[in-house]
Amino acid sequence: MFEWKEDYACGIETIDEQHKVLFKMVSELYELYQNSDKEVYPPQFGQLFKGLQDYTVFHFTSEQKFMLLHNYPNREEHEKEHEAFLEYLNKISMDLNTKEYYQVVTDVLKFVSKWIFHHIQERDFELTEYVKKHENTV
Numbered sequence: 678m679f680e681w682k683e684d685y686a687c688g689i690e691t692i693d694e695q696h697k698v699l700f701k702m703v704s705e706l707y708e709l710y711q712n713s714d715k716e717v718y719p720p721q722f723g724q725l726f727k728g729l730q731d732y733t734v735f736h737f738t739s740e741q742k743f744m745l746l747h748n749y750p751n752r753e754e755h756e757k758e759h760e761a762f763l764e765y766l767n768k769i770s771m772d773l774n775t776k777e778y779y780q781v782v783t784d785v786l787k788f789v790s791k792w793i794f795h796h797i798q799e800r801d802f803e804l805t806e807y808v809k810k811h812e813n814t815v
Contacts, residue, residue: 679704679790685797687805692743695736696797702729703789710782722782723773730766737763740801747808755800762792
């Protein structure tokens with residue numbers, strides 16, 4: 678379900694490699710979800726989810742530095758999407774303690790998969806096009 682495809686590559690090696698890691702992490706969450714009892718919260722889920730949160734912060738920070746370096750004019754809009762995504766992950770982290778595991782994980786997987794595909798194919802591709810146009814190299 679969450680397999681990296683070269684169609685998702687934006688052409689900036691560092692960002693593409695980080696996206697691959699994010700795909701792998703979401704895939705691991707999905708596999709755990711698929712292979713576990715839907716009524717019992719597996720302890721590994723919390724570890725994987727925390728890893729996803731931490732790596733997402735690292736990736737967004739890296740991407741934001743890249744945008745600053747290249748004077749990307751849509752940086753603020755792009756960063757607002759990052760902030761909204763991180764807020765969502767923080768909310769989910771709290772929901773894991775108060776709501777039914779199965780429903781929270783279902784919601785996470787749906788949201789994250791849609792968000793990642795949209796963000797990469799819309800926002801990150803826009804960033805790449807800008808850099809290619811204005812810097813002549815990526």
